[in-house]
Amino acid sequence: xxxxxxxxxxxxxxxxxxGALIRTSGLGSCVGVTLYDSVAKIAxxxxxxxxxxxxxxxxxxxxxxxxxxxxxxxxxxxxxxxxSITRMVAKMAGGAQMFAFASVNDSMRIGPRNVESCKxxxxxxxxxxxxxxxxANFGRTIELDSATGVLTIRSVQFGIKEI
Amino acid sequence: xxDFKGLGAFKLDVLKEVGNIGAGNAATALSRLLxxxxxxxxxxxxxxxxxxxxxxxxxxxxxxxxxxxxxxxxAPGNMFFIIEEPSAKRMMHQLLSxxxxxxxxxxEMELSALCxxxxxxxxxxxxxxxxxxxxxxxxxVPAIATDMAGAILSYGLLQFGEMGDSALLIETAFLEGxxxxxxxFFLIPDPGSFNKIFQALGVTSE
Numbered sequence: 001x002x003x004x005x006x007x008x009x010x011x012x013x014x015x016x017x018x019g020a021l022i023r024t025s026g027l028g029s030c031v032g033v034t035l036y037d038s039v040a041k042i043a044x045x046x047x048x049x050x051x052x053x054x055x056x057x058x059x060x061x062x063x064x065x066x067x068x069x070x071x072x073x074x075x076x077x078x079x080x081x082x083x084s085i086t087r088m089v090a091k092m093a094g095g096a097q098m099f100a101f102a103s104v105n106d107s108m109r110i111g112p113r114n115v116e117s118c119k120x121x122x123x124x125x126x127x128x129x130x131x132x133x134x135x136a137n138f139g140r141t142i143e144l145d146s147a148t149g150v151l152t153i154r155s156v157q158f159g160i161k162e163i
Numbered sequence: 164x165x166d167f168k169g170l171g172a173f174k175l176d177v178l179k180e181v182g183n184i185g186a187g188n189a190a191t192a193l194s195r196l197l198x199x200x201x202x203x204x205x206x207x208x209x210x211x212x213x214x215x216x217x218x219x220x221x222x223x224x225x226x227x228x229x230x231x232x233x234x235x236x237x238a239p240g241n242m243f244f245i246i247e248e249p250s251a252k253r254m255m256h257q258l259l260s261x262x263x264x265x266x267x268x269x270x271e272m273e274l275s276a277l278c279x280x281x282x283x284x285x286x287x288x289x290x291x292x293x294x295x296x297x298x299x300x301x302x303x304v305p306a307i308a309t310d311m312a313g314a315i316l317s318y319g320l321l322q323f324g325e326m327g328d329s330a331l332l333i334e335t336a337f338l339e340g341x342x343x344x345x346x347x348f349f350l351i352p353d354p355g356s357f358n359k360i361f362q363a364l365g366v367t368s369e
Contacts, residue, residue: 026313
């Protein structure tokens with residue numbers, strides 16, 4: 001049986017269940033946060049672009065774009081589908097620094113800042129981080145299996161790995 | 164000014180001309196460097212959702228080589244020179260007299276040469292723009308990466324991310340005769356730079 005794949009775009013979030021896969025491609029400095037409830041077998045994924053909504057200069061912003069708003073929104077979406085926050089575990093990937101510069105200003109190290117804010121947001125709701133593959137300088141495509149909770153990470157340099 | 168959807172057809176044409184002048188000079192520079200004629204397509208100016216930007220170069224997972232230059236000065240922005248892999252190898256072959264390796268990865272020498280090509284092209288793009296607009300625009304030292312297009316391009320969209328879910332970019336494709344050397348130039352001015360460019364060119368906001 002072919003598995004259904006739910007696609008998550010940039011600055012987007014979604015959930016998958018019933019054995020479907022959920023996937024997002026081309027994570028650079030963006031961070032892909034996944035949450036998984038192994039009892040309800042519900043998987044959620046957010047493709048987070050920026051660390052905090054405090055820097056938003058738009059009046060009505062997209063919650064999935066910022067770490068501090070995307071994680072609560074993702075939890076809400078999963079709970080609506082029947083998952084429980086007490087059973088959720090997190091895995092994350094991305095947050096790379098795609099270009100190495102001699103002069104490092106703050107916006108250039110957006111990847112590590114995204115990772116830090118995601119960790120903080122998860123800590124605030126007491127969701128444990130089971131695995132991560134973050135930082136370094138390469139892009140990643142990630143896929144979470146809602147049947148098993150296994151996160152598959154693909155990159156150009158290192159091929160496929162599972163966490 | 165937060166809403167680029169409000170840009171009229173006239174202003175889009177002005178931006179297209181900006182792309183035309185910049186890329187025209189860069190194409191000339193590339194042609195001199197390779198000693199071959201280089202054609203370029205009519206520039207495209209688009210307001211695209213983040214999702215669709217990587218599709219221009221073959222989707223978010225397409226492996227590309229990108230030289231990134233941050234533009235500083237009066238009208239800051241991000242600039243990418245993106246080459247597809249086979250084209251990059253061919254360009255290396257024409258430029259460096261030694262045979263290029265057939266492997267998928269690049270030697271330090273090859274990367275450094277590609278980075279320099281990006282630097283020369285980016286520099287000629289920007290200096291012609293600076294002459295044309297009278298604004299100061301300086302490229303920073305270039306950086307190079309080979310990776311998925313989505314991962315690379317998203318880096319140039321962060322400034323737009325703070326104020327919306329789409330970006331306005333000026334894109335020009337290069338073709339080199341039958342060899343099909345394919346390259347793309349992306350100029351993604353920061354959201355605040357558009358008004359400066361318009362003002363410098365005497366385009367009044369109605």
